Amino acid sequence: MKIRILNETDASAYRAIRLEGLKNRPEAFGSSFEEEQHFTINLFKSRIQSEFAFTFGAFENEALAGVVTLVKETKIKLKHKASIFAMYVSPYYRGKGIGKELMLEAIKKAKQLNDIEQLQLSVVSTNQSAKQLYTSLGFSEYGHEKRALKADGVYYDEDHMVLFL
Numbered sequence: 001m002k003i004r005i006l007n008e009t010d011a012s013a014y015r016a017i018r019l020e021g022l023k024n025r026p027e028a029f030g031s032s033f034e035e036e037q038h039f040t041i042n043l044f045k046s047r048i049q050s051e052f053a054f055t056f057g058a059f060e061n062e063a064l065a066g067v068v069t070l071v072k073e074t075k076i077k078l079k080h081k082a083s084i085f086a087m088y089v090s091p092y093y094r095g096k097g098i099g100k101e102l103m104l105e106a107i108k109k110a111k112q113l114n115d116i117e118q119l120q121l122s123v124v125s126t127n128q129s130a131k132q133l134y135t136s137l138g139f140s141e142y143g144h145e146k147r148a149l150k151a152d153g154v155y156y157d158e159d160h161m162v163l164f165l
Contacts, residue, residue, distance in 0.1 A: 001065070001098060003105050006055045011045040013064040014055065018044070021067075021088035026151040027124050029086065056105050058089070058098045065093035068102040070109055072116065082110050084121035087130070099130075103137055111165055118164050122148070125157040139163045 022033035058066040066089035073081045110116045139161040148158035
């Protein structure tokens with residue numbers, strides 16, 4: 001497995017895995033398959049070329065197996081924070097430690113960035129495997145949001161977690 005920051009040549013593979021995640025796990029993302037399926041490839045390119053976001057990809061034999069995005073805050077009073085978004089590993093590749101390796105790379109990058117003191121993320125409260133992973137990496141829960149997401153008429157609570165670097 002190789003993990004690296006995605007670039008514009010990865011846009012098609014990124015789009016495919018992003019749409020897969022949105023379709024397979026609609027409760028896990030703030031966005032939806034119905035919204036993003038119509039996004040152009042140029043929008044996906046711009047996402048992975050942002051100077052404030054770093055999207056990491058895990059590759060197994062040239063196939064994009066998983067992704068996670070680290071986003072820096074840009075406002076003066078928030079510059080000490082960054083957030084983890086869009087964590088997803090394709091079902092075929094789960095159970096191989098890819099999610100953990102992606103998170104470790106995102107944490108490592110956050111520590112390299114100037115002024116980042118804490119990482120934040122949100123996770124659906126019922127996603128025990130993800131919560132276990134984040135806890136094992138040092139994240140702790142600091143809040144709970146009832147009905148944070150609504151997908152297909154079903155509400156999902158989210159837990160907010162933080163890692164102080």
